[in-house]
Amino acid sequence: MHDVIVAGAGPVGLFVAGELALAGCSVLVLEQDPDARPSLKALPLGLRGLNAGSVETFYRRGLLDAMAKASGVPVERVGASSDAVDVPDPRELSHFAGMPLSAADVETAALAYRLPSPAMEGFMTSLEAVTEVLAEQALSLGVEIVRGAAVTAVSQDDDEVAVTAGGQHYPARWLVGCDGGRSTVRRLAGFDFVGTEPLFTGYVAQVTFADPDQLPLGFNLTDNGMYLRTPLEGHLGMMDFDGGTFDRSKPLTRDHLQSVLRRISGTNVILDEVHLASSFTDRAMQTTAYRSGRVLLAGDAAHIHSPLGGQGLNLGIGDAMNLGWKLAATIRGIAPDGLLDTYTHERHPVGAGILDWSRAQVATMKPGPAAPALRALVHDLMRTPDGTTLVYRRTSGLFHHYDLGSGHPLAGRSAPDFCFEDGTRLGDLLHQGQGVLLDFTADHELKEAAQAWRGRLHYAAGPARNRLGLTAVLVRPDGVVAWAGDDRDTFEQAAAQWFAAPAN
Known part of the structure; x- marks a missing residue:
């Protein structure tokens, strides 16, 4: 098994x-x-x-x-x-x-x-x-x-x-x-x-255009939808606001794709050949x-x-x-x-x-x-x-925040890539999928407390090139900060929340 x-x-x-x-x-x-x-x-x-x-x-x-x-x-x-x-x-x-x-x-x-x-x-x-x-x-x-x-x-x-x-x-x-x-x-x-039903049928295809100059590169919003051409040869995307009614079990023929593209683009563009094609919707x-x-x-x-x-x-x-x-x-x-x-x-x-x-x-x-x-x-x-900053925060994937309760503002967020003076980085320490306790001041009490999680946590101590004003940081295996501070008691509480201590 x-x-x-x-x-x-x-x-x-x-x-x-x-x-x-x-x-x-x-x-x-x-x-x-x-x-x-x-x-x-x-x-x-x-x-x-x-x-x-x-x-x-x-x-x-x-x-x-x-x-x-x-x-x-x-x-x-x-x-x-x-x-x-x-x-x-x-x-x-x-x-x-x-x-x-x-x-x-x-x-x-x-x-x-x-x-x-x-x-x-x-x-x-x-x-x-x-x-x-x-x-x-x-x-x-x-x-x-x-x-x-x-x-x-x-x-x-x-x-x-x-x-x-x-x-x-x-x-x-x-x-x-x-x-x-x-x-x-x-x-x-x-x-x-559960969720919402679609407003459009989308298409993505690799095609051969007879007259590609009719269709500019990039996103093109029109009165009838949107089409996209990328620099990749023959790459075409379309959004047809049909309420998602296209029967996606039907084959995607050249005639159908050409008809949709002409209606959306307002051109008489010709598709000589369709090599690959797929459809999707915005069903959420x-x-x-x-x-x-x-x-x-x-x-x-x-x-x-x-x-x-x-x-x-x-x-x-x-x-x-x-x-x-x-x-x-x-x-x-x-x-x-x-x-x-x-x-x-x-x-x-x-x-x-x-x-x-x-x-x-x-x-x-x-x-x-x-x-x-x-x-x-x-x-x-x-x-x-x-x-623009809002879009970057929403789409970069760097700023998700998990609600871990009270604590440091960094808790629940992706950890900065702290770098020790010897060049070792947090990212390097996460390769084996273990949690990491970064101790920038080599605090004796924190080091002693970390011993209770041997085999669960990797303990790394030493000065960092930039510690962002922090003394120590506990990082989960997924790179999310579980705790930041300098107090042994709050560290032990956070460690116990995410890592079961070995039996004595």
Whole structure:
């Protein structure tokens, strides 16, 4: 029997599997697609953006260089080998409702508790690249991956979960559903899935244009919808505000895509050939909880929304990072009471916020007699320093805040990448998936207290290049600050909340 079965070998499922295996759990991944490299994951249809928060996550697990190489992106390792203490201004920003924003308008002074890091910027990648890196990592840690095994039945009791897939029966202690927006695990396990119905049908395709000059690059909002051309050859995206009524079970023919494109663009553009095509909607739904007994959900299995702003993959990676260490600690018997329940408590509000962010963009882009006035107003607001900074905070993935109760303002936020005088960085100390206590003054009482969590926490002491006025910081395995201060008693309370002390 495996400790965990993960349904789905996409980025989220593979990341969860890798986190569990890193902690010594036995993991089986079941994937319904027999092809490890489906064409829809490759460029151009597989184009995705990793925000700065996701890049930071890969850095914290030692995967940043591999991810950058697979994505064809040279990552500038800001501050990695220098004495810099100031965070550089953002170089790139996302968009809001197709309206590009200038990184120069971000008020960096309003972005507290940041430090230079090798992972400062997001970058473009593909689902294929992300999946390949994570699959290699998972396999190297002993994860077993079975392809061509679609889940068809799920049952559970107080002790285990039974999964039927590909005609085989697999028992495990836990099941994590990472099987996408049409999740079979979600349906079979009886999760409530609630939200809003779609306003548009979206299309993404790789085509050959007879006359591409008729369609300018970038986002193009029109009276009938939106179309997007990227520099990738033949890459086309469209939003048709039809109420989501297109029958997505029908094949996407050249004639249909050309008709939609002509109506939206107001041109007589000709599509010579359609090589690949897929459709989607802006249906925005979320499960009311991310756990039901011994079954948990992550990624699109737990929440779906339109791809506007490129938040879906990043949201799923955040789920995986939050869930992995908590489930592993539960399996190993070293989790404090209620640790696994904090997964829903922390990640559900983040997901709900992303769904609303997506809905707001769709509402701004929807055609209608009042649409130009609304878009002009939003455009003006977004171009102010406050508006641009708001978008950066919402989309960079660096500023999520989990409510951990009272304490230091940094508690519940992603930890700055503190760097010791010897060059050791917090990101380096998180590679093995353990919590870290950073003690910048080598306090004897804190060091003594940390001994109670040997094997749960890595203790690191010494002066830092910039400690932001802090004496000591307790960081969870997912890089979130659990405590900051200098008092032994409050440290012990925080440590006991997240890390069960070894038996005497």
